[in-house]
Amino acid sequence: xxxxxxxxxxxxxxxxxxxxxSFDMEPGQSKVIMGxxxxxxxxxxxxxNHLTEPDQGHVFVDGEELTSKNLNAMRQxxxxxxxxxxxxxxxxxxxxxxxxxxxxxxxDKKAALDLAYxxxxxxxxxxxxxxxxxxxxxxxxQRASIARALAMEPKLILFDEPTSALDPELTGEVVSVMNKLxxxxxxxxxxxxxxxxxxxxxxxxxxxxxxxxxxxxxxSQIFEAPQQDxxxxxxxxxxxxxxx
Amino acid sequence: xxxxxxxxxxHLPYVLQGIPTTLGLWASAMxxxxxxxxxxxxxxxxxxxxxxxxxxxxxxIFRGTPMLVQMLFIYLGLPEIGIVFDPLxxxxxxxxxxxxxxxxxxxxxxxxxxxxxxxxxARALGMGQFQxxxxxxLPQALRRVIPQWSNEAILELKYTSIAYAxxxxxxxxxxxxxxxxxxxxxxxxxLIAAIYVxxxxxxxxxxxxxxxxxxxxxx
Amino acid sequence: xxxxxxxxxVAIALLVCLLSLGLVLGLLLSVAEVYGHWxxxxxxxxxxxxxxxxxxxxxxxxxxxxxxxxxxxxxxMAAVLALGLRSAAYQSQIFRGAFLSVPQGQMMAARAxxxxxxxxxxxxxLPQALRMSIGPWTNEFSSExxxxxxxxxxxxxxxxxxxxYIISNTQGNILIVFAVVALMYFIVNRAGNWALYRLENRxxxxxxxxxxxx
Numbered sequence: 001x002x003x004x005x006x007x008x009x010x011x012x013x014x015x016x017x018x019x020x021x022s023f024d025m026e027p028g029q030s031k032v033i034m035g036x037x038x039x040x041x042x043x044x045x046x047x048x049n050h051l052t053e054p055d056q057g058h059v060f061v062d063g064e065e066l067t068s069k070n071l072n073a074m075r076q077x078x079x080x081x082x083x084x085x086x087x088x089x090x091x092x093x094x095x096x097x098x099x100x101x102x103x104x105x106x107x108d109k110k111a112a113l114d115l116a117y118x119x120x121x122x123x124x125x126x127x128x129x130x131x132x133x134x135x136x137x138x139x140x141x142q143r144a145s146i147a148r149a150l151a152m153e154p155k156l157i158l159f160d161e162p163t164s165a166l167d168p169e170l171t172g173e174v175v176s177v178m179n180k181l182x183x184x185x186x187x188x189x190x191x192x193x194x195x196x197x198x199x200x201x202x203x204x205x206x207x208x209x210x211x212x213x214x215x216x217x218x219x220s221q222i223f224e225a226p227q228q229d230x231x232x233x234x235x236x237x238x239x240x241x242x243x244x
Numbered sequence: 245x246x247x248x249x250x251x252x253x254x255h256l257p258y259v260l261q262g263i264p265t266t267l268g269l270w271a272s273a274m275x276x277x278x279x280x281x282x283x284x285x286x287x288x289x290x291x292x293x294x295x296x297x298x299x300x301x302x303x304x305i306f307r308g309t310p311m312l313v314q315m316l317f318i319y320l321g322l323p324e325i326g327i328v329f330d331p332l333x334x335x336x337x338x339x340x341x342x343x344x345x346x347x348x349x350x351x352x353x354x355x356x357x358x359x360x361x362x363x364x365x366a367r368a369l370g371m372g373q374f375q376x377x378x379x380x381x382l383p384q385a386l387r388r389v390i391p392q393w394s395n396e397a398i399l400e401l402k403y404t405s406i407a408y409a410x411x412x413x414x415x416x417x418x419x420x421x422x423x424x425x426x427x428x429x430x431x432x433x434x435l436i437a438a439i440y441v442x443x444x445x446x447x448x449x450x451x452x453x454x455x456x457x458x459x460x461x462x463x
Numbered sequence: 464x465x466x467x468x469x470x471x472x473v474a475i476a477l478l479v480c481l482l483s484l485g486l487v488l489g490l491l492l493s494v495a496e497v498y499g500h501w502x503x504x505x506x507x508x509x510x511x512x513x514x515x516x517x518x519x520x521x522x523x524x525x526x527x528x529x530x531x532x533x534x535x536x537x538x539x540m541a542a543v544l545a546l547g548l549r550s551a552a553y554q555s556q557i558f559r560g561a562f563l564s565v566p567q568g569q570m571m572a573a574r575a576x577x578x579x580x581x582x583x584x585x586x587x588x589l590p591q592a593l594r595m596s597i598g599p600w601t602n603e604f605s606s607e608x609x610x611x612x613x614x615x616x617x618x619x620x621x622x623x624x625x626x627x628y629i630i631s632n633t634q635g636n637i638l639i640v641f642a643v644v645a646l647m648y649f650i651v652n653r654a655g656n657w658a659l660y661r662l663e664n665r666x667x668x669x670x671x672x673x674x675x676x677x
Contacts, residue, residue, distance in 0.1 A: 049575060051575055080576075082568065084568060086571060090587075090590045090594065090668055308649040308652045310610075310623065311609065312613060312615060313648065316627070317642075321638040322638075324637050404518075405521055409613075416520060416521060429529045437513075437522070437525060444516050
């Protein structure tokens with residue numbers, strides 16, 4: 001088992017955002033977390049690498065528990081892709097990708113750059129390697145930030161609504177990169193409402209509401225024969241172009 | 245520490261006698277600076293080419309050279325051509341002319357930040373350019389400039405100590421005198437450092453209060 | 464004239480020393496104030512408030528007459544310390560503002576990669592903050608250049624003191640001497656501003672270039 005999430009609780013003041021969430025992931029699996037906004041999906045994702053400290057519960061990666069002691073080492077194994085990219089503003093695209101290997105993985109400059117070019121090629125951005133983030137389109141920025149995650153050669157990548165800050169015409173290029181990674185066997189945990197990715201690439205859909213997992217299962221089951229009324233109602237809304 | 249308090253209390257009255265000089269010097273210079281600063285700002289925004297250039301040269305010179313040099317120029321230099329001031333007057337003029345250059349820039353920025361439509365609306369009502377400036381632009385600009393102006397006022401309050409260099413007996417000069425009489429320089433300069441900190445804090449609070457009082461929603 | 468040039472070189476030496484002291488200490492103060500534990504933050508804030516609240520002249524006198532009672536030092540050293548510590552207080556404000564204006568996501572992304580706080584500050588936040596600081600730092604440069612003239616009152620033979628000596632010796636030409644001195648300050652100020660402006664533009668990131676002129 002690659003990832004085990006056990007009984008995560010998180011509250012902000014009186015508001016209980018996560019009410020005990022548990023699930024597992026095997027190597028090579030892709031899972032998509034769906035659910036109405038404000039249900040704690042992003043909070044859950046952040047709790048997994050302790051960008052947000054959970055109040056209760058445990059996270060194990062490869063059998064090792066994430067603690068404040070091994071935090072930085074564990075984060076190198078669990079990459080994170082942000083909704084708003086957060087590329088490092090002062091670094092060229094290729095340096096954004098190279099900085100992890102260079103500063104954290106002990107690569108020398110040349111090896112780090114070689115790896116960075118390789119990862120940029122993987123997301124189809126080789127030709128923009130010398131551009132600064134501000135010179136890239138939103139879709140290019142998100143692909144660059146995926147390359148930055150890949151350069152850590154992580155065991156698992158967490159995606160926090162990777163397409164929701166993008167104009168609709170730019171989401172396709174990001175989704176196709178994600179599809180490709182999934183088919184290459186990358187382990188991915190994705191918070192997203194991209195039905196296309198969920199149907200095509202996900203092994204399992206986790207449906208959350210009110211801080212809890214309500215239903216989980218393969219896409220065929222969730223999309224074709226959801227067991228819960230809430231799941232059905234939600235899917236109706238997003239599949240017919242409602243809000244979210 | 246208690247020794248210092250005894251020392252401070254003993255010499256406080258003499259030092260405090262310098263406060264009217266310090267505050268008078270400060271207030272006079274700020275008034276000169278505000279009046280001249282407004283004129284300079286006007287000249288740099290609405291003035292014809294020669295007037296604009298003259299105002300710009302003034303601002304550049306006074307902001308580009310040290311106030312102490314300006315003060316020595318006025319106090320020691322001008323008598324050469326028959327213009328003689330006593331130290332206090334020379335200090336007021338020097339600090340006033342200096343702060344005018346800075347205030348001009350703050351006023352100019354504030355006037356520029358008033359939307360163009362305000363002047364257009366004033367002109368559409370039939371006001372002339374000067375009327376529009378005086379009645380519409382200036383009241384808005386002055387409110388916007390208060391935070392920067394307060395900052396400048398507090399800086400100048402500290403700069404009044406420079407007048408000590410030409411022999412004005414404000415509080416710094418009085419402190420030095422006590423220093424030479426008692427040879428307790430550290431104690432006495434610590435005392436006036438504390439006085440300045442208190443003075444600047446009080447002034448800052450007053451200006452903050454004024455700012456709140458005159459504020460207008462949306463500005 | 465050679466005396467004035469010598470005075471100018473002393474003024475510039477004083478400026479370089481005090482700005483360097485202020486830069487190093489100001490950076491440390493700002494990092495402590497932005498990222499430090501509150502036990503570190505409070506003394507740093509107190510230091511900053513005190514040194515910004517006391518006039519430069521009083522600090523010069525305090526260090527020259529006062530602190531020399533305990534520690535032996537010359538007037539130049541006293542001026543470097545007094546003005547340098549004061550500059551540190553002002554510079555820490557500049558750097559603090561710059562640190563705070565770097566979007567939070569930058570730190571978060573660095574930490575999410577597995578960088579520790581120190582690495583994230585050094586490699587990600589600091590390079591961005593320093594770029595943003597150059598503009599306001601130019602103002603600090605100008606202020607401190609002018610402040611070096613105040614070292615006159617504790618007898619540092621910098622440009623202004625040198626001018627005073629010349630006037631006392633030659634009994635005349637006061638206006639000309641001070642005009643020349645003023646011009647020297649003016650030129651150094653302009654040259655410094657120009658160089659810093661060039662630096663700022665050279666380091667500017669695409670998409671964040673300077674708008675307008677100096």
